Amino acid sequence: MHRRRLSLISVGLVLGATLLIVAAPVAAGSAGSGHIRVVLSGLNSPKALALLDKRTLAIGQGAYGPPSPAFSFVFKGTNKGLRTDLTDPVNIVDVVATPDGAGWAIGGDKVLYRQAVGGAITPILDLNAYQAADPDPYNNPAEDPAETNPFGLAALKNNDVLLADAAGNDVIRIKPDGTAWTVARWVRELVKTDRLGDPTLPPKLPAEAVPTSIAIGPDGWAYVGQLMGFPGRPGSAHIWRVNPNANGALCDVNHRTSDCRVWKSHFTSIMDLAFRPGTWTLYVYEAAKAGWLKLDEGFVTGVFPKAVLLEVRRGHAPRELVPGKLSQPGGIAVTAAGEIFVTDGMFTGGRLVRIIR
Numbered sequence: 001m002h003r004r005r006l007s008l009i010s011v012g013l014v015l016g017a018t019l020l021i022v023a024a025p026v027a028a029g030s031a032g033s034g035h036i037r038v039v040l041s042g043l044n045s046p047k048a049l050a051l052l053d054k055r056t057l058a059i060g061q062g063a064y065g066p067p068s069p070a071f072s073f074v075f076k077g078t079n080k081g082l083r084t085d086l087t088d089p090v091n092i093v094d095v096v097a098t099p100d101g102a103g104w105a106i107g108g109d110k111v112l113y114r115q116a117v118g119g120a121i122t123p124i125l126d127l128n129a130y131q132a133a134d135p136d137p138y139n140n141p142a143e144d145p146a147e148t149n150p151f152g153l154a155a156l157k158n159n160d161v162l163l164a165d166a167a168g169n170d171v172i173r174i175k176p177d178g179t180a181w182t183v184a185r186w187v188r189e190l191v192k193t194d195r196l197g198d199p200t201l202p203p204k205l206p207a208e209a210v211p212t213s214i215a216i217g218p219d220g221w222a223y224v225g226q227l228m229g230f231p232g233r234p235g236s237a238h239i240w241r242v243n244p245n246a247n248g249a250l251c252d253v254n255h256r257t258s259d260c261r262v263w264k265s266h267f268t269s270i271m272d273l274a275f276r277p278g279t280w281t282l283y284v285y286e287a288a289k290a291g292w293l294k295l296d297e298g299f300v301t302g303v304f305p306k307a308v309l310l311e312v313r314r315g316h317a318p319r320e321l322v323p324g325k326l327s328q329p330g331g332i333a334v335t336a337a338g339e340i341f342v343t344d345g346m347f348t349g350g351r352l353v354r355i356i357r
Helices: 127-133 292-301
Strands: 030-033 035-043 048-053 056-060 071-075 081-085 092-097 103-107 111-115 121-126 150-155 161-165 170-174 180-186 189-192 204-207 211-216 222-226 237-242 249-251 260-267 270-275 282-286 308-312 319-321 332-334 340-344 350-356
Touching: 035 071, 048 332, 048 340, 056 092, 092 150, 103 150, 121 127, 121 170, 127 161, 161 211, 170 211, 180 222, 180 237, 222 270, 237 249, 237 270, 249 260, 270 332, 282 332
Parallel strands: 030 319, 048 092, 150 211, 180 249, 211 270
Antiparallel strands: 035 350, 048 056, 056 071, 071 081, 092 103, 103 111, 111 121, 150 161, 161 170, 170 180, 189 204, 211 222, 222 237, 237 260, 270 282, 282 308, 308 319, 332 340, 340 350
């Protein structure tokens, strides 16, 4: 069961070329709204998506497939823009830009890379080595306490980055000089098995948190979305509020602390998060209404479920946007003007999509 919970996001890929990073459910409370406009199609597993400035996106490809170039995209309108390839074919899991203009990327080889403006590519952190030296003591230590699956990045104002390790069940902070420490780690949570239809299972099973995504809120704190491991019950995932300056904070649903606590609950298999800059409006990108187990079935049946994109605003019930229009979610980026971009089609033909409301 430990392995099942990572079957969706544990594809091992090899970074095979020079990396040139960009330098310059909660039930919806109201009816779904909006439609989509496909900005780019024919992409190869474009999970990595980040906003570089008001009009420029960085997109990394090859998270779950063959190497493909990372590129920048300057959007000039609803469905047009200028694409510039930035790399040879590589495998990239996520990208982010820090305020100093440096680009950071998680490679398919589980190494975190950095490129200063006009500078050389530098491997900053080998996640395999880091987790081997800082094993997860709470989740299946008898199997592989040093397991790693670096999955999401977020930039801090001082040019450090935060990294969510979905297999290590922790969040790591990394400085430009490579200094790294574990900000927070998660214990397992008992989750009901009632929706699996298997009477041989106990009523509850301990599930790993599987943190996948980080968004920095207007208060400067980190908001961490989780997939929630097997049994993968819909509605069992949380968004956690984490102090980015903490060191070794413990995240436990039964014990709220000053450095890590549940912020909002009842989500399902969160793949990415993004705040609209300067606001408390949060967008939550989920694997499927029925959770990641249903998404996994698509690899057998060839039919993948629809993804869920939620708008979460203070004082309002979450609202689903563009229901039934997205599948196999990748990343999300939101501009200060409220323009929403997502990638999807991670396994069957990737797209960059703009949400029109």
